[in-house]
Amino acid sequence: MLKSTEPALNGLDRILTLELVRVTERAAVSAARLRGRGDEKAADQAAVDAMRQELNQLPINGTVVIGEGERDEAPMLYIGEEVGTKNGPMVDIALDPLEGTTICAKNQPNSLAVIAIAEKGNLLYAPDVYMEKIAIGPGYPKGVVDIDASPADNIRALAKAKGETVNQITACVMDRPRHAGLIEEIRMIGASICLIGDGDVAGVIHTTDSYETGIDIYMGIGGAPEGVLAAAALRCIGGQMQGRLQLNTEEKIVRAARMGISDPEKVYDMEEMAKGDVLFAATGVTDGNLLSGVKFTRSFIETDTVVMRSHTGTIRNIRARHQNVEKFR
Secondary structure, eight states: OOOOOSOOOOSSOTHHHHHHHHHHHHHHHHHHTTTTSSOHHHHHHHHHHHHHHHHTTSSSEEEEEEOSOTTTTOOOOOTTOEESOSSSOEEEEEEEEEEOHHHHHTTOSOOEEEEEEEETTOBOOOOSOEEEEEEEOSSSOTTSSOTTSOHHHHHHHHHHHHTOOGGGOEEEEEOOGGGHHHHHHHHHTTOEEEEESSOHHHHHHGGGGHHHHOOOEEEEEEEHHHHHHHHHHHHHHOOEEEEEEOOOSHHHHHHHHHTTOOOTTOOEEHHHHBOSSEEEEEEESSOOSSOOOOEEOSSOEEEEEEEEETTTTEEEEEEEEEOOGGGGO
């Protein structure tokens, strides 16, 4: 009898890896029906409703620790919401049913439905605030970049580690007024910038394959939920990431303290944001560098999903053709 060479599993059941695919597929299809319509909230609500419905069919006792909606008053799977059948492992869940609401509404690239789960207590429990982030892909010495170093110093350090010149480095930055100084400094030293309008989970993941994406480093301030989701993905793919919550008002500090965060200035590394055995799944809503968007025909719906697990280092790309179109109505 052949014996499996896969490491013994402790914690999350491997079957959940594929179960998660159905969760992001359903959310992506629901949002994709509204892409290009200019209605961000309607697309987000459709994705939220679909993701909640599928989550409640999973054999888990799950709690949403990173949700959406506090900051923008968007429809949400709220922080603290319990999901699943309650017959299964106790897990923490980080999710964004529609990562890139604006780009979905405009039918622009890289909108995703995203989720990560880990055993209880292993995902950063944080309020929906902004987070300063820096991320690079795998294959570099630990600490080659540092969130407290200047953007110029980080780019120089990364260029040296890659054996390249600064003008061969491209940084991904969200196109926001708050990043004007960051953008100016990056360009002043001769590096290139890929500006994105939204979707910084994809932006961080793009650093893991700079040959294909042309992105070497992610820098700037985006949502904390997206930061934890990106850290979960990097735990599975490989890379380095640091994040610092932007707790710049007394109200935010108090909210964070209620969640157990006592140091407003703490820098979290990737392993602190997503510990232990982590599962991550993302399905494309619109076409992008990472995944293709949902495709509709009269007889089937096609989805493109990546699902990953940190425990085994397995990355699966699943292009599915759903013949039962009515299931997704």
